[in-house]
Amino acid sequence: MSTVFLPFTFPNGQVIKNRITKAAMEENLADPGHLPGIALYNLYSAWAKGGAGLIITGNVMVDHLAMTGPGGVALEDAENLKAFQKWASTAQQNDTKIWMQINHPGRQVYKNMHGKALAPSAKALNLGKFSKLFATPKAMTQLDIADVIQRFVTTAKLAEQAGFDGVQIHAAHGYLLSQFLSPLTNLRDDEWGGSLANRARLLATIISKVQAEVAPEFTLAVKINSADFQRGGFDVDDAVAVVAMLEELGVHCIEISGGSYEAPAMQGTTADERTLAREAYFLTFAEQIASKTRVPIMTTGGIYRLATAEKVLAENIALIGMASALGAQPDLPKRWTTEPDLVGTMPNIAWQNKPLKGLATMAMVKRWLRESSQNKTPTLNANPIWTLLKDQLIKSKQTKRYNQKIKQYG
Numbered sequence: 512m513s514t515v516f517l518p519f520t521f522p523n524g525q526v527i528k529n530r531i532t533k534a535a536m537e538e539n540l541a542d543p544g545h546l547p548g549i550a551l552y553n554l555y556s557a558w559a560k561g562g563a564g565l566i567i568t569g570n571v572m573v574d575h576l577a578m579t580g581p582g583g584v585a586l587e588d589a590e591n592l593k594a595f596q597k598w599a600s601t602a603q604q605n606d607t608k609i610w611m612q613i614n615h616p617g618r619q620v621y622k623n624m625h626g627k628a629l630a631p632s633a634k635a636l637n638l639g640k641f642s643k644l645f646a647t648p649k650a651m652t653q654l655d656i657a658d659v660i661q662r663f664v665t666t667a668k669l670a671e672q673a674g675f676d677g678v679q680i681h682a683a684h685g686y687l688l689s690q691f692l693s694p695l696t697n698l699r700d701d702e703w704g705g706s707l708a709n710r711a712r713l714l715a716t717i718i719s720k721v722q723a724e725v726a727p728e729f730t731l732a733v734k735i736n737s738a739d740f741q742r743g744g745f746d747v748d749d750a751v752a753v754v755a756m757l758e759e760l761g762v763h764c765i766e767i768s769g770g771s772y773e774a775p776a777m778q779g780t781t782a783d784e785r786t787l788a789r790e791a792y793f794l795t796f797a798e799q800i801a802s803k804t805r806v807p808i809m810t811t812g813g814i815y816r817l818a819t820a821e822k823v824l825a826e827n828i829a830l831i832g833m834a835s836a837l838g839a840q841p842d843l844p845k846r847w848t849t850e851p852d853l854v855g856t857m858p859n860i861a862w863q864n865k866p867l868k869g870l871a872t873m874a875m876v877k878r879w880l881r882e883s884s885q886n887k888t889p890t891l892n893a894n895p896i897w898t899l900l901k902d903q904l905i906k907s908k909q910t911k912r913y914n915q916k917i918k919q920y921g
């Protein structure tokens with residue numbers, strides 16, 4: 512049997528039936544009130560039946576006024592916990608485990624959402640002519656920091672109450688916790704900035720406070736960047752040092768990714784001189800990190816073949832994270848048990864304009880998620896132009912709805 516289908520036990524005793532994890536993908540399929548509903552239940556049912564051992568949800572916001580995008584899920588109070596319980600139990604079919612990824616976008620928020628734009632320092636995103644789409648953030652005060660810490664703790668506790676098997680704290684991809692870690696975005700000179708220990712303080716504080724509130728069997732995981740892939744940014748030596756801190760704190764699993772909106776390495780594109788591998792983009796970095804820690808390491812990015820997944824596991828990596836390929840074919844893990852040579856599908860958009868290519872890639876995967884959420888088979892060869900236009904149209908309607916809602920109810 513392939514090593515990919517061997518079970519795995521986390522340091523807290525939680526067992527998953529195989530090494531394949533559906534990595535977090537924001538779905539933008541929430542019901543009104545930022546709640547999971549039928550669309551998400553259908554999608555997660557497809558993934559649970561499809562054979563992955565572990566499912567990590569798309570990022571769930573700790574504050575509905577700071578969203579990565581419209582149509583996202585937020586969990587801030589116990590009022591609608593039933594909808595989340597149903598989400599968890601749907602994903603737990605077929606002996607599958609589910610962790611909720613929890614996130615705060617920091618400065619990576621669209622201006623037209625009119626929500627909060629907070630960051631370690633008041634430094635706006637630089638995306639060339641697309642920069643104006645994003646809000647200029649406000650440097651966080653001590654009160655803002657205390658509020659964000661409490662929000663992560665509340666969301667994690669509620670996820671446990673709803674029956675999720677764990678949470679993954681999102682500290683990668685240029686979102687708030689990643690902004691604190693990076694010297695490019697964290698220009699503070701107080702205890703939350705400067706040295707790496709100071710830049711990691713917000714993440715470490717959130718972890719300790721969450722740990723104090725949840726059961727030891729509830730898995731606590733973190734997603735971090737191997738590097739920002741921008742000159743002068745957070746780099747792999749910093750990642751090794753942060754992983755050592757997380758090990759000390761007793762974190763149960765660390766997922767290695769990379770990049771941000773400015774440098775979308777998670778799509779295989781960097782903003783410095785480095786090129787990534789064509790498959791398993793972050794494997795070299797993940798190996799380097801895994802060789803220096805006992806915490807189980809997962810790596811995500813560019814994995815869509817069973818042979819590549821096996822190669823990753825052979826390099827001392829505990830778990831395989833897959834996003835796009837499981838968007839295209841939610842049942843790929845199950846199919847690999849009988850068709851080991853089946854090559855998964857990735858969005859393959861060969862456009863020159865990098866920001867547009869990035870948007871079209873996301874739009875294609877989101878289209879696949881939408882189709883599965885309607886119990887349809889994803890259109891693997893969909894036209895990228897139409898897919899991008901439709902995605903923009905959906906986003907604009909969702910944004911309008913979001914704005915009306917927050918104007919009315921806050």
Ligand SMILES: Cc1cc2nc3c(=O)[nH]c(=O)nc-3n(C[C@H](O)[C@H](O)[C@H](O)COP(=O)(O)O)c2cc1C
Pocket residue numbers: 534535536537538568569570612681683684734768777778811812813814832833834835836872873876877
């Ligand atoms: C549509 C889409 C939404 C995503 N949303 C998230 C997210 O909410 N949280 C996260 O950590 N990563 C997110 N990602 C990144 C994936 O988890 C993953 O790191 C990246 O896609 C690389 O893996 P892949 O090559 O298997 O797709 C998203 C990716 C896609 C395509």
